Amino acid sequence: MPKFLELVAQELLQSPHLHQKIVVLPNKRSAIFLKKALVEQANKPLISPQIWSIEDLLTNWSPYQQADWLVLLFEFFKTYKAIYKDKAQSFDEFIRWAPTVLQDFNEIDSFGVNAKEVFTYINEVKKIEDWELKPNEPKMITDYLKFYASLYDLYAHLQQSLSSKSLAYQGMMSRYVAAHINNIAKQLNDHQLIFAGFNALTTTEKQLIKYLIDNHKAEIFWDADAYYLQKDFEAGKFLRQHQQHFKDFKWLFNDYQQPKNIDIIGVTGEATQTQAIAEILKKYQANQDLEDTAVVLNEDNLLLPLINSLPDTIDSVNITLGLPLNNLAISRFFELLVKLYQEKEQYGRFNLDIIINLINHSHFEQILNQEERQANDLLIQQLSEFKTKLISQELWWQIIQNSEAPIKKLIDEPMSPKKLMKLMLNWIDFLSDKPLNEMDRLALVKLEQVFTYLQDFINQTNEVKNMQTLAFLYGRLLSQERLAFEGEPLEGLQIMGILETRLLDYKNVIISSMNEGVIPQGKNNRSIIPFELKKHFGLPLHHEQNAVMAYHFYRLLQRAEHITLIYNASDNGLGSAEPSRFITQIENELDKNLHTINKQMLGLSTELIPSELETVEKTSVVIKKLEELAQKGLSPSALTMYIRNPLNYYKRYILNLKESVELSDALPANVIGTIIHDTMEALYTNYIGKVLNNEDFKIIESRIEPLTLQFFIKESFGKNAQIDERMITGKNLIIYEIVKKNINDIVALDQSIVAQGQKLEIITLESHLKAKLPIKNKAVFIRGVVDRIDRLDGRIRITDYKTGKVESRHINLPKKATDLSGLTETETTEKLFQLLTYAWLYYKKGPLLTTDLPLEVGIVSTRHIKQGLLKATVYENELIDVPVIKEFENVLIDLVETMFDPKIPFVDSDSKY
Secondary structure, three states: OOOHHHHHHHHHHOOOOHHHEEEEEOOOHHHHHHHHHHHHHHOOOOOOOEEEEHHHHHHHHOOOEEOOHHHHHHHHHHHHHHHHHHHOOOHHHHHHHHHHHHHHHHHHHHOOOOHHHHHHHHHHHHHHHOOOOOOOOHHHHHHHHHHHHOHHHHHHHHHHHHHHOOEEOHHHHHHHHHHOHHHHHHOOOOOEEEEEOOOOOOHHHHHHHHHHHHOOOEEEEEEEEHHHHOOOOHHHHHHHHHHHHOOOOEEEEOHHHOOOEEEEEEEOOHHHHHHHHHHHHHHHHHOOOHHHEEEEOOOHHHHHHHHHHOOOOOOOEEEOOOEEHHHOHHHHHHHHHHHHHHHHHHHOOEEHHHHHHHHHOHHHHHHOOHHHHHHHHHHHHHHHOOOOOEEOHHHHHHHHOOOOOHHHHOOOOOOOHHHHHHHHHHHHHHHOOOOOOHHHHHHHHHHHHHHHHHHHHHHHHOOOOOHHHHHHHHHHHHHOOEEOOOOOOOOOEEEEOHHHHOOOOOOEEEEOOOEOEEOOEOOOOOOOOOHHHHHHHOOOOHHHHHHHHHHHHHHHHHOOOEEEEEEEOOOOOOOOOOEOHHHHHHHHHOOOOOOEEEEEEEOOOOOOOOOOOOEEOOOHHHHHHHHHHHHHOEOHHHHHHHHHOHHHHHHHHHOOOOOOOOOOOOOOHHHHHHHHHHHHHHHHHHHEOOEOOHHHHHHHHHHHHHHHHHHHHHHHHOOOOOOOHHHOOHHHHHHHHHHHHHHHHHHHHHHHHHHOOOOEEEEEEEEEEEEEEOOOOOOEEEEEEEEEEEEEOOEEEEEEEEOOOOOHHHHEOOOOOOOOHHHHOOHHHHHHHHHHHHHHHHHHHOOOOHHHOOEEEEEEEOOOHHHOOEEOEEOOEOOEOHHHHHHHHHHHHHHHHHHHOOOOOEEOOOOOO
């Protein structure tokens, strides 16, 4: 099957005046492959056509240079000050909203919208919204309305200021070229343009391309397939519009009529993705098939793990993705240092966690001598004794004054942005003589450029006056920097991002992180223009961004024969385990008679990643330890760990090894769960033994926010931390809002039950239950903490709160099951196992009222709160009665006897240790 660029090359070579052609492509990378296709098909020397990216076209045809982000931001600030004069906000306040406004300016120009009309509409909308407000502070509302009234003046003044300096942002350049395309076309003389491989076009791009085509100065080749061009298919949204807009629609393919082999693989964790990719590549290499293979990473943070996982036998790799500078450990060291001073400025104290992370950072390990390491260890020991995470500057100096730890050189007061930049550059200079690896040395060169640029900006503008502003600018600049890898772009394995795949085709395609929220990405509503106005003026909306990504995805698969889609099935409590909608579409909509679709779930020990199974025998010492654990009580989580992986149980409970945890700025899922449990307990504690009424919920609702904040701060910063919402930043601020909403939703669920006239009585909260399991000659106890037991209209309900994903199949006994033995044979029913354990514990705690049984057990999932209590079913019955509980007791007995059987070793199945 010919590739798209090979077809473009064939078309170009039919022209006798190839040197007069200008080929315009969506990106720069595809130009290399087009040149290759031209050379291979020409079989003789030729004068290549000019090949431009769309950005090249705008630069070549406009009188402007594109301003970089920081220059543009400061030009806008000067515009803002010129208009607002002495009423202007500081630069620190300005940068909170300015990037959003600049993005809107760019879209308005890119889509050729009348800016004055848009901003007049916005101003009128805001006036209507505030029509009946009677605020205590009318000045705040007045300033708010003045801001919207000034938007057009800001826009016009910025355009004039930039134009006078021959600078512009991309939308401004695009608008200029579209407005002057008549004169530009006249200067083309005999040159002819070929636009190839475009999909979503801005209004100004459409205008200039259509003018050139209508005036016989250009033609355009589309890469469109009949499969996704059909009505309502998301990936074909823009191409269907182009069919109507452009008369001659070239080309339309039927590549999805060719059979494809598609593997959909769920893996447990990010690291497993890269290992799985490495094993798949080994198979392709064995078949000498790497030359036509692309690995597409949807998340930048997988690049380094993948590089480290690649088989040694793969010696030709081209990495076009570029390694984000902020993904490197040495870069994160400097980020931590900026964050330390940012928090010191914000709270007036140093954060010990950040200091300890700096001291423990691998960056230090590379450069310290033995004495300095010992000094570090001693300092960490001292800091670990503190119960609070925030300490004063005075206390810090008391601790550090006699220490020889190198961190002493980096933590100084008073500190200013200017002084910190000098400190950073001095530290980089100090590092230049240290034994660093090659990647860190390259990173230091880039970091030095960033710090020097920032230092110059601070010195020239004198506007960066606090650490919060510095942290914002540094983070933004850092996110734009990448380390480029040297490689041969036309040979070997190709590793890239989804945007780099535009116009390129590969026989074998492996795509990672195929998760919802990653591809397509979640909503980004940062705009001052209301949704309805965007829609009215034809500005891009979120669903259109999804359509763009859908095209990139389906076009990449279009000519592929072997496709592997890998998604992360590990649940972090915030929804990342959900496969992308694109996977669901492929499973349900592709012709299964034509294409082969295989789906599997893999762990590290699957046949894809073979490893010898590790076993540990149950010696007398191990049996004794098991007996001690059984005496204290075996929890449902411990028992399900044994079911899932006996060797993990051995490591966790016999050896007392902790599971390795990846450090993150965001709270982990288990801590999020703790916050929800603690808050729910505190909200309802005063109502134990009481039938709830509507008045009770007024009090409960008023306590949600302060209690959620209290427990969030406690889990984030320690029990002695000051309760201050400003301490919650970054990803944790998003998590805090989600947790607060989850708790509000759970309370609203209870309130709706009571409002319907049902009687809801709280019996216990976070109840610690323990009962003896009847096993001969052994003292075995089962224990568990039940989140909530209540009585609804006389029926006992046992409720477990879950932050992760819960489906009915997880808590329902399979219909074909004739007994409960399957509960200990698969991990898919571990939630049902846990719920039945709670039911058994409640039954054993006795004595019970006759009305207490049968009872209901279930889960309230924060993902699906509106569904209410997801009830467990056994033998297709939601009521758990005495026969079921007694049968389950036998299952527990059999499981524990297996645990104690010295003839059955601990066997590995999917180790996480």
